[in-house]
Amino acid sequence: DTGVSQNPRHKITKRGQNVTFRCDPISEHNRLYWYRQTLGQGPEFLTYFQNEAQLEKSRLLSDRFSAERPKGSFSTLEIQRTEQGDSAMYLCASSPRGSSLNEQFFGPGTRLTVL
Amino acid sequence: AQSVTQLGSHVSVSEGALVLLRCNYSSSVPPYLFWYVQYPNQGLQLLLKYTSAATLVKGINGFEAEFKKSETSFHLTKPSAHMSDAAEYFCAVSLNTGANSKLTFGKGITLSVRP
Numbered sequence: 001d002t003g004v005s006q007n008p009r010h011k012i013t014k015r016g017q018n019v020t021f022r023c024d025p026i027s028e029h030n031r032l033y034w035y036r037q038t039l040g041q042g043p044e045f046l047t048y049f050q051n052e053a054q055l056e057k058s059r060l061l062s063d064r065f066s067a068e069r070p071k072g073s074f075s076t077l078e079i080q081r082t083e084q085g086d087s088a089m090y091l092c093a094s095s096p097r098g099s100s101l102n103e104q105f106f107g108p109g110t111r112l113t114v115l
Numbered sequence: 116a117q118s119v120t121q122l123g124s125h126v127s128v129s130e131g132a133l134v135l136l137r138c139n140y141s142s143s144v145p146p147y148l149f150w151y152v153q154y155p156n157q158g159l160q161l162l163l164k165y166t167s168a169a170t171l172v173k174g175i176n177g178f179e180a181e182f183k184k185s186e187t188s189f190h191l192t193k194p195s196a197h198m199s200d201a202a203e204y205f206c207a208v209s210l211n212t213g214a215n216s217k218l219t220f221g222k223g224i225t226l227s228v229r230p
Contacts, residue, residue, distance in 0.1 A: 004158075006158075031216070033217060033218075035218075040124070040222070040223075041222055041223070042119075042205050042207075042220030042221050042222050042223050043159070043205070043218070043220050044220070045217040045218065045219070048217055056217070091158060091159070093159075093218075095216065102147045102166075102209040102210075102216035102218075103149075103161065103164060104161075104216075104218060105161070106151075106158040106159040106160070107158050108156075108157055108158040109157070109158050111156070
């Protein structure tokens, strides 16, 4: 399968713990996005990478959130000191180099439950 | 800035009936528009996209949508619903500027198909 992959698919953690999610985009896609989706809502933009550079962060991304994309390949999203309000589906998407159509390909998501 | 409004959270149709899911957008520049489908516990799959070419766009699984600038709408239709169409549908907009192409989603509509 050559689509976007995300790991883990599910994560249950206790409040106050740190968690890290990984996203592997489609090979040679240089744009990578993270979104958060809470129950009954559409996905909301969190952050965007072009290659290894993080070019935009949403105000939704508090100081407890950090994302990286070393070497412009996979990306990680870390949440420190998790809160119950962080419970959501975290979606990753990638877009091909030179795409003028803004089409994004989504992974299956990581569902986070904070107890 | 851009936004999407999807009126109503739930639509129910009989198998074989017309499907109509409404989407209105707001954008300061000519937009790209998308419809995505999401099945339970899965990521988003692109149904179709409008990128300033033809105003009537055909997508996968028999869906199509028509871009109407005067009405700022991009409604999704399918002539005959199938049981497998039951899912959540999201309309999304991105800016046609070549810059950060983050997607802004509506809240989504759950489609139920009755036998």
